[in-house]
Amino acid sequence: MKRALKIAGYTWAVTCIVAVLATFIGNNYFNAKLASATGITISPWFSGGEIVGSIDHGTYKTVIRRPVFDGLIGERKEGFIQIEWQPVTVLPPVIEDRIDFTGDGKEDFAFRLDTTAGTGALTPRNPSVIAIQTLVKVNQGWVARIQLRKVS
Amino acid sequence: MMKEHPPQEKTVEVRQSAGKSFLFALPMMLLTLMMMLGGRIPSDPQQLFVFAVTYLFFNVLFFLMLHTGKTDRYRAIAFITFSLLFVVSFVSHMFEARGSMSLSHEKIILCEVPFCHLVIPMTLIPAAFTKTIIFPGMITGGFASIASMFVIWIGASLSMGRGWCSWGCFFGGLDDAFSRILKKPLLRKINPRWTYLPWAVLLAIVLTAAAFLSPTYCTWLCPFKTVTEFQAVTSFKILVQTIIFVSLFIALVIVLPLLTKRRIQCSLFCPFGPMQALTNRINVFDVRIDPDICTNCKRCVKACPTLSITEESVRAGRTLMSCMKCGTCVDVCPSGAAAFHVRGTPVEENRNMKRLLFLYVAFLFLATFSAGMIQDGLSRIIRLITTGSMI
Amino acid sequence: MQGFVLGLSSGAVCAAYCAPVLVPYLLGEGRSVLQNFSALLQFLLGRLLGYLSFAVFAWGIHTSLPQDIVHRNLLIGAAYVILSGLLIFYSFFKAGRACPSAGGQGIDHWLRDSRPSLFLLSMGLATGLNFCPPFLLAVATAAEQASLLQSVLFFLTFFLGTSVFLIPAPFLGLLRGFYALHVIGKMAAGLIGAYYLFIGATMLAGGFFR
Numbered sequence: 001m002k003r004a005l006k007i008a009g010y011t012w013a014v015t016c017i018v019a020v021l022a023t024f025i026g027n028n029y030f031n032a033k034l035a036s037a038t039g040i041t042i043s044p045w046f047s048g049g050e051i052v053g054s055i056d057h058g059t060y061k062t063v064i065r066r067p068v069f070d071g072l073i074g075e076r077k078e079g080f081i082q083i084e085w086q087p088v089t090v091l092p093p094v095i096e097d098r099i100d101f102t103g104d105g106k107e108d109f110a111f112r113l114d115t116t117a118g119t120g121a122l123t124p125r126n127p128s129v130i131a132i133q134t135l136v137k138v139n140q141g142w143v144a145r146i147q148l149r150k151v152s
Numbered sequence: 153m154m155k156e157h158p159p160q161e162k163t164v165e166v167r168q169s170a171g172k173s174f175l176f177a178l179p180m181m182l183l184t185l186m187m188m189l190g191g192r193i194p195s196d197p198q199q200l201f202v203f204a205v206t207y208l209f210f211n212v213l214f215f216l217m218l219h220t221g222k223t224d225r226y227r228a229i230a231f232i233t234f235s236l237l238f239v240v241s242f243v244s245h246m247f248e249a250r251g252s253m254s255l256s257h258e259k260i261i262l263c264e265v266p267f268c269h270l271v272i273p274m275t276l277i278p279a280a281f282t283k284t285i286i287f288p289g290m291i292t293g294g295f296a297s298i299a300s301m302f303v304i305w306i307g308a309s310l311s312m313g314r315g316w317c318s319w320g321c322f323f324g325g326l327d328d329a330f331s332r333i334l335k336k337p338l339l340r341k342i343n344p345r346w347t348y349l350p351w352a353v354l355l356a357i358v359l360t361a362a363a364f365l366s367p368t369y370c371t372w373l374c375p376f377k378t379v380t381e382f383q384a385v386t387s388f389k390i391l392v393q394t395i396i397f398v399s400l401f402i403a404l405v406i407v408l409p410l411l412t413k414r415r416i417q418c419s420l421f422c423p424f425g426p427m428q429a430l431t432n433r434i435n436v437f438d439v440r441i442d443p444d445i446c447t448n449c450k451r452c453v454k455a456c457p458t459l460s461i462t463e464e465s466v467r468a469g470r471t472l473m474s475c476m477k478c479g480t481c482v483d484v485c486p487s488g489a490a491a492f493h494v495r496g497t498p499v500e501e502n503r504n505m506k507r508l509l510f511l512y513v514a515f516l517f518l519a520t521f522s523a524g525m526i527q528d529g530l531s532r533i534i535r536l537i538t539t540g541s542m543i
Numbered sequence: 544m545q546g547f548v549l550g551l552s553s554g555a556v557c558a559a560y561c562a563p564v565l566v567p568y569l570l571g572e573g574r575s576v577l578q579n580f581s582a583l584l585q586f587l588l589g590r591l592l593g594y595l596s597f598a599v600f601a602w603g604i605h606t607s608l609p610q611d612i613v614h615r616n617l618l619i620g621a622a623y624v625i626l627s628g629l630l631i632f633y634s635f636f637k638a639g640r641a642c643p644s645a646g647g648q649g650i651d652h653w654l655r656d657s658r659p660s661l662f663l664l665s666m667g668l669a670t671g672l673n674f675c676p677p678f679l680l681a682v683a684t685a686a687e688q689a690s691l692l693q694s695v696l697f698f699l700t701f702f703l704g705t706s707v708f709l710i711p712a713p714f715l716g717l718l719r720g721f722y723a724l725h726v727i728g729k730m731a732a733g734l735i736g737a738y739y740l741f742i743g744a745t746m747l748a749g750g751f752f753r
Contacts, residue, residue, distance in 0.1 A: 359567075
């Protein structure tokens with residue numbers, strides 16, 4: 001038994017050298033496998049949520065992501081929705097968009113974006129729409145996060 | 153039962169002759185060459201020079217480790233160099249990419265923030281429940297992607313356990329460096345209760361991260377943002393966060409290690425340490441104290457930079473869970489009672505071979521993991537000397 | 544029934560928000576499972592008092608005061624600051640000091656000798672007042688109830704639904720044999736208290752948490 005433990009111990013120790021080599025040589029392979037096997041993604045609180053729609057305006061498009069209320073279990077009371085304006089050719093100096101994210105055919109909010117000054121104005125039409133949380137220039141476009149709250 | 157008699161000559165010889173040391177170092181030379189080259193010899197003369205310097209640096213240190221029988225002295229040189237050049241490399245990259253160390257909202261929205269191992273404990277519960285990572289990084293691809301850091305963490309945990317804290321962590325060398333500046337400590341007494349603080353930090357950040365789905369250690373506490381990247385101060389909340397992490401860096405990484413000659417940040421605050429202490433349970437290497445040889449001189453207790461040896465643990469022939477396998481106790485032990493050990497084997501047998509096995513694992517990890525960053529850091533310094541700018 | 548079902552459906556969120564307060568406390572006290580159930584009941588009573596007081600208030604003004612952002616942030620910020628004070632006080636002064644550098648003998652003895660229930664009640668009250676998201680929905684619903692009795696009943700049943708998810712917490716008492724966990728629990732309480740202090744101060748200063 002003691003001898004078996006000794007052999008196991010030394011074998012395990014040598015295996016650790018192999019583990020170190022495998023960690024670095026196989027890093028690309030292992031990390032791709034880990035990602036695909038777990039199906040893990042970035043939390044929507046950081047990624048903005050999945051894209052659910054887009055509006056084609058010719059020279060630019062408006063990308064609408066799903067409302068994010070994800071909690072550890074279930075959903076939270078407060079969340080946000082991320083809207084992106086991406087140039088196809090160029091963004092106009094002023095953008096005015098009416099967004100319906102609930103899919104009920106009614107406008108939930110209007111957003112006026114001044115792409116030159118980098119300012120935005122929100123006009124809520126739905127009581128769950130609260131305020132602009134963030135407005136950031138990203139690459140050549142703009143991203144806004146609008147704070148939402150669930151109402152009964 | 154501990155023998156009480158005056159310190160004697162080391163009864164276990166770990167030094168080796170130059171010839172034998174070179175022979176035992178040869179596989180490391182080949183392995184580091186293979187790992188550092190990655191199948192490609194640098195064509196640029198400056199890159200080749202930097203590669204050669206780094207390669208020689210590591211292999212000379214390893215040779216000296218074997219020849220002198222001293223572990224910690226040479227480990228620390230490599231470890232501290234790694235941390236310093238990591239900072240040089242990282243900060244230079246930040247200035248090159250964005251013109252400052254501050255993290256822009258754009259990078260956060262795009263999820264391009266480099267992922268570091270300190271985030272891992274906070275991601276586990278949310279990942280288990282939501283299958284998402286609560287960090288604005290990239291899952292795969294790019295610099296320091298989440299999946300690649302997880303693979304490195306798993307590999308380090310399997311091979312070294314908590315040895316990561318002395319042989320892998322690119323931040324650890326900073327407080328290790330400051331802890332070695334003074335010859336004698338100015339603050340000697342440290343209440344052993346402080347050793348529970350890292351566990352409390354771990355519990356607090358895991359609970360708050362799960363409750364608020366936010367990496368609370370990163371946003372509120374991490375002192376190492378001071379030397380890497382941090383959010384631009386655009387609100388009162390971020391100003392408070394900035395004051396906190398800068399204060400923690402000054403206190404825990406510079407001042408207290410300087411005064412106490414202990415690795416304060418690593419052993420008394422960092423929450424990653426306790427997590428590695430848990431993964432250490434499945435690691436084959438540890439440090440043991442042979443009661444038949446131990447003279448109870450307590451030099452190891454006084455010397456341990458992480459407060460991982462107590463008189464009680466010496467009597468039990470072991471170090472505490474917080475042991476980072478740095479080799480300090482092994483080096484200072486006058487009788488050679490403290491030694492690296494392979495689980496399942498008798499403590500008194502084949503000490504040299506067990507030490508060699510551990511050094512091969514730990515040093516190979518350190519050399520491979522740090523080589524790229526050390527070379528980049530050296531290139532930056534050469535560029536600074538020759539052109540006046542690192543970027 | 545509606546209140547209970549609402550509480551049940553959102554109780555996990557409540558448990559997640561209460562865990563950073565409850566877990567360190569129960570670990571720090573190092574009591575048995577049965578004693579922890581008693582502590583949990585006191586904590587929940589504090590939460591219930593918080594909920595019921597808002598039930599009365601919400602019915603009384605026939606409106607959901609917490610819907611107003613500015614007032615909401617002030618109230619939540621104040622609740623967080625109170626909660627942080629309790630947690631930090633617990634960490635430094637409650638029986639068996641966690642922090643190796645703590646002082647304050649007089650206050651420590653006063654708390655140690657009497658009123659452990661007062662402490663738990665206060666923590667529960669402060670947690671209950673921090674408007675965890677399902678609570679806000681319940682407030683809105685309660686405000687619409689026709690009578691005070693209906694408002695109170697709604698909140699009572701909502702409270703019972705949310706409390707179900709806290710039932711596993713007292714089983715931390717199984718770990719009471721580990722002395723280290725007592726110290727770790729108390730230290731964690733202090734750290735989480737500091738965290739709530741910063742969040743609360745930020746909200747009071749006018750910023751948003753997220």
